[in-house]
Amino acid sequence: MMRIVTYMLVLSLVPYFGFGQNKITGKIVDQLGFPVYRAAVEINATDSITYTDYDGSFTLSSEKDFHWKINISSKGYKPESFFVLSGGNTGNIVLEYDADIKKLLDGSSSLHQKFYWDSWNKAILFPKSEDLLASTSVFLN
Structure with a gap:
């Protein structure tokens, strides 16, 4: 009987741990559509930060349920802010080249x-x- 009560107690706590984290996913690309490696992606006004992988993809976790503002920065690009709605998938976010890179390219x-x-x-x-x-x-x- 004690085992059943323990199992029921553990199973009742699973939803609290499972739904506590919300994920924000997306991909950072440049103006030509190429992935941006090691771009910093952070949720505004928090310590939650991650970096894009070689494919430009990122995943962030948040306790907040919806409407995030993320800030993106990477050397050679203009900083960008982006609003993420519930669902958490940003799709492709395009970073614009900064003035020095544009000057070099033109x-x-x-x-x-x-x-x-x-x-x-x-x-x-x-x-x-x-x-x-x-x-x-x-x-x-």
């Missing part, structure tokens, strides 16, 4: 000029014919 930075295709094309891939003749004569002699 070709207006000095770094881009150093690696610009035309300069490689002229100097390395298609050298001047006299340079070619000089280098081949060294091997022929």
Whole structure:
């Protein structure tokens, strides 16, 4: 009889533990649709934080039942806030590149000029014919 009471007591507590945690899931991608690795995802005004995996996916747990505000940040991207409704699935959240990365991608930075295709094309891939003749004569002699 004591065992039955103990089992009933344990079974009656299971719903409290099972429903105490609500999950927020989603995926963080960049403007091109590529996953963002190691982006920080946190529930606003809490200590609950996680990081995206190699696929850009994340899972957060919360005691709160619905309507979360999450903050997302990652180096090279503008910080983003996102409201999650009940159900907890955000789908894909797109992070926008920050000013430095945009500058690099649109070709207006000095770094881009150093690696610009035309300069490689002229100097390395298609050298001047006299340079070619000089280098081949060294091997022929």
